Amino acid sequence: MADSKWLIFLGCSVPYRVSSYEISSRKVLAKLGVELVEMPEFSCCGLPFDPVSHETMLILAARNLALAERQGLNILTLCPGCAGALRKVNRMLKADKTLQQEINSHLKEAGLEFKGTSETKHLLQFLKEDVGVEKIKASVTRPLTTLKVAEHNGCHILRPKEYAGYDDPEDPQTLKILIEATGATCLDYFDETECCGAPCVGVNDKVALQLARDKLNHLKMVDTQALITICPSCHVMYDTNQLRIEKAFGETYGIPVLHYPQLLGLAMGMSAEELAFGELRVNPQKITQQIKPLT
Amino acid sequence: MIRAYEIDPKFKYELQKIPGGEKILKCFQCGTCTSDCPVARFSDSYRPRTLLHMAHLGLKDRVLSSDTLWLCAACFKCTDRCPQDVEVADVIRVLRNLAAEKGYIPQVFKDQARTLVETGCAFRIPDLRIKKRESQGLPPLPKGNPKSVKRTLKDVKFFEHLQKSAGENLNGRQ
Ligand code: SF4
Ligand code: SF4
Numbered sequence: 047m048a049d050s051k052w053l054i055f056l057g058c059s060v061p062y063r064v065s066s067y068e069i070s071s072r073k074v075l076a077k078l079g080v081e082l083v084e085m086p087e088f089s090c091c092g093l094p095f096d097p098v099s100h101e102t103m104l105i106l107a108a109r110n111l112a113l114a115e116r117q118g119l120n121i122l123t124l125c126p127g128c129a130g131a132l133r134k135v136n137r138m139l140k141a142d143k144t145l146q147q148e149i150n151s152h153l154k155e156a157g158l159e160f161k162g163t164s165e166t167k168h169l170l171q172f173l174k175e176d177v178g179v180e181k182i183k184a185s186v187t188r189p190l191t192t193l194k195v196a197e198h199n200g201c202h203i204l205r206p207k208e209y210a211g212y213d214d215p216e217d218p219q220t221l222k223i224l225i226e227a228t229g230a231t232c233l234d235y236f237d238e239t240e241c242c243g244a245p246c247v248g249v250n251d252k253v254a255l256q257l258a259r260d261k262l263n264h265l266k267m268v269d270t271q272a273l274i275t276i277c278p279s280c281h282v283m284y285d286t287n288q289l290r291i292e293k294a295f296g297e298t299y300g301i302p303v304l305h306y307p308q309l310l311g312l313a314m315g316m317s318a319e320e321l322a323f324g325e326l327r328v329n330p331q332k333i334t335q336q337i338k339p340l341t
Numbered sequence: 342m343i344r345a346y347e348i349d350p351k352f353k354y355e356l357q358k359i360p361g362g363e364k365i366l367k368c369f370q371c372g373t374c375t376s377d378c379p380v381a382r383f384s385d386s387y388r389p390r391t392l393l394h395m396a397h398l399g400l401k402d403r404v405l406s407s408d409t410l411w412l413c414a415a416c417f418k419c420t421d422r423c424p425q426d427v428e429v430a431d432v433i434r435v436l437r438n439l440a441a442e443k444g445y446i447p448q449v450f451k452d453q454a455r456t457l458v459e460t461g462c463a464f465r466i467p468d469l470r471i472k473k474r475e476s477q478g479l480p481p482l483p484k485g486n487p488k489s490v491k492r493t494l495k496d497v498k499f500f501e502h503l504q505k506s507a508g509e510n511l512n513g514r515q
Contacts, residue, residue: 061466153493155493205421
């Protein structure tokens with residue numbers, strides 16, 4: 047997968063509510079010389095439908111993979127859920143020809159066919175394996191040495207291990223290494239790999255918010271200046287919902303939540319404005335006031 | 342209390358035949374899944390071990406109609422940590438899929454299904470967002486193709502069930 051051209055698969059969540067993630071990702075990837083091709087006619091990756099219909103999940107994921115295969119390109123996603131679904135279905139269908147035929151009989155209705163020739167990676171895996179930590183370090187012109195931040199990987203980038211499989215789900219390192227590449231310190235804290243609660247929203251909001259609150263409590267204990275995420279849904283739970291959680295539970299956090307490419311972009315010398323810091327709900331001042339203009 | 346007539350002794354074998362449910366009989370009820378489950382920590386009723394136990398016992402209707410079934414966050418902690426290699430999260434997904442076939446479908450999934458067949462996405466991306474992209478320096482959002490999505494889904498049971506329960510045409514058949 048050494049190609050420098052990648053199909054960007056936005057999925058539903060990113061364009062729906064976290065444009066700051068998309069803006070900062072595109073800026074950072076352009077600076078690293080990665081050429082992105084927009085993915086025409088993409089649909090939902092399928093994951094949100096797995097609980098009610100596994101078959102729907104398989105068909106939607108396979109349809110997207112078939113579209114990518116037509117273009118002869120591999121897929122890059124910003125959402126770990128999308129990456130997880132596309133990677134899993136790609137492997138499942140390649141390993142089971144009967145299932146592949148069955149799913150292809152559905153795709154045929156839309157003139158598509160899954161062959162299994164496109165791979166999918168999430169931004170984090172892509173940065174680690176295809177760009178490489180050394181190149182990322184070399185792109186840093188303004189090391190963020192005064193920043194102390196914490197990471198949140200979220201579930202789908204790590205689990206189930208059998209399909210996610212490139213990092214240790216119990217003690218993940220990739221995001222930490224990439225954060226440290228910017229010059230920032232990455233803090234350890236209690237229960238780092240815990241779920242953000244997003245999938246419970248709409249089914250039981252109380253449980254969802256309690257899960258997010260638990261993490262914010264753990265982060266507060268280590269006095270982090272920001273939380274760094276790589277998932278649109280996790281970001282919504284900690285950033286968009288932080289005020290709601292503070293109100294509901296009588297807490298104060300004020301923990302800015304940045305997308306990893308926002309942090310990297312700062313280290314590459316980009317301005318907070320360019321990286322869409324203005325879209326964040328929790329005031330990111332704690333971070334931005336430490337960023338000195340480049341001389 | 343469990344009543345004998347509630348029990349379907351063949352339910353576990355039914356589950357065993359569905360992809361994802363194959364290893365259900367290996368569960369020895371250790372409770373690792375429940376003790377590591379993030380949802381169980383905050384919910385008084387959600388316990389993955391209990392759901393598996395109910396399935397083993399054959400309390401089919403009870404487990405499929407249970408509201409708590411829908412609380413699983415699909416975080417896959419249980420799957421990664423089960424000492425017996427039961428794909429716990431997948432077993433729960435299998436149970437939910439069966440529940441959905443019986444018409445037990447939480448509203449959020451119904452809403453998403455409707456949005457899917459109308460737009461190709463699980464969420465309806467507001468026009469304002471789509472318009473704003475240009476001023477944000479983002480390329481236009483590629484156009485979806487809901488017709489093509491619908492065609493691929495036209496023989497999927499879930500959409501037929503949904504249609505029946507809603508009395509609406511969701512799967513694109515006239
Ligand atoms: S962890 Fe595995 S063996 Fe233990 S109760 Fe849960 S499913 Fe059963
Ligand atoms: S996948 Fe579901 S049952 Fe398993 S640990 Fe996560 S929330 Fe609990």
